[in-house]
Amino acid sequence: MARSVTTNRKHANTVLAWGVGLLIFFPILWTILTSFKTEAQAIASPPVFLNFDWTLENYAIVQERSDYMRFLWNSVIIAGGSTLLGVIIAVPAAWSMAFVPSKRTKDILLWMLSTKMLPAVGVLYPIYLIFIRLGLLDSRVGLVIVIMLINLPIIVWMLYTYFREIPGEILEAARMDGATLREEILYVLTPMAIPGIASTILLNIILAWNEAFWTLNLTAARAAPLTAFIASYSSPEGLFYAKLSAASTMAIAPILILGWFSQKQLVRGLTFGAVK
Template identity: 60%
Template sequence: MSVAHSRLRYGITTAVAWSLAILVFFPIFWMMITSFKTEEQAYQLSVIFQPTLQSFREVFARSDYLSFAGNSIAISLGVTLLSLLLAIPAAYSMAFFPGPRTQKILLWMMSTKMMPSVGVLLPVYLLWKNSGLLDTVSGLIIIYTLINLPIAVWMAFTYFCEVPKEILEAARIDGANTWQEIFHLLLPMSLPGLASTGLLLLILSWNEAFWSINLSSSHAAPLTVFIASYSSPEGLFWAKLSAASLLAVAPIMVLGWLAQKQLVRGLTFGAVK
């Protein structure tokens, strides 16, 4: 392959990659600049304007942002911890003591993610109402854990399969019990993968909107409900809606940016031997 051909191929690949990156980032960029506009300016397709904090002041005056943010943090951390506590023993059992139906169980678990959430909204709503879980942080943690648990089990199972079984067998011969194997050998060896699983669960829980809007109203409402509150029958106020959206997504975007190396490392854990 000639040098000119290689440079041309590299240039085309770079141009396509940048085009896709700009296409993905553009909605976020437009939301950011719209949040610093007035409502009149928000309807103008222009990137040149006089920035203002008016929309942010109105958002803080109208809503208790810290309360919504606190609920999002509590729910996301609770879901992440509970999902990992349930997923790690399940993945351990499936990875090191597989049965004839292990693969079918894994496929069934993932198939539940394909079911539309609206299909089970009514029975879940009635169950939560009768159980006193409606509009509670614990109620949202439970439902978020149920919908994210298949992903946690699948990812943990994949990482555990990369750990040599001989190491655990040697520990078992030395007298280690199941929990000692998990805590002293398995978890340290698969820590990058489990860390990426935790980050993914945190992001999914933070961004979940369907269940939070339908199962909470005021006391346990997270930031997704905070955003939805700026969509009213009177119309959409784009500047205030953009300001609220930026306040909601900024924390998780900053976390994702700071943890991107760990996330990539964990998602590629075991891919190269």
């Protein structure tokens, strides 16, 4: 029997949720506000919150100094390509673990997830040498492969969880109707798991978009994404907070917009199968 929740408890939970949300969002808000300040106002003490002279000068300087669209296009290709490639590989893998289980399935899943616990710097040197040997250094193809491999365990785990919520009898019925393995996965399983697949894609695009370690160490100029674009404003000559904030705002704006418009789909996918 469901527990009754008092009106005061609902109000308290709402206030608490908004408080936590604003606390999490505040650093982003402060970065956006700082991008519209002058350098003097950006380092003013005490800090200036809203009462300052708004200016677009920082954005003009950033755009003049850097080719923002090139960095943006690299980020789109790397994030989208790695996520798409990861989903193509993960769907059959998650299907086999969900519907052809073995005693080692959980061990395999745990081993895959344990690779995320390995410090990235521990494998940087061998991967760097491999990239030099294969000519993949400072290339979008190389970054797509590396970031796909980094996020593949998460993609498999998420898809496995969603596929487990789909009744196996439906797939058995498809096989009895003559569906091949490819048709079973492509035309029966995938459409039923669209919410889960969509949330997996969205989450991994965000992870790939924000990846900084590999993009900074495996790129120089040609394939540099927006993470390298931001890092270029960390100057030893001085701390340019306003310009750095403008560059950061330009880098996070696309993913913030994507997350805002897709939040319902993301929440729906993350809660897929939670209520029976």
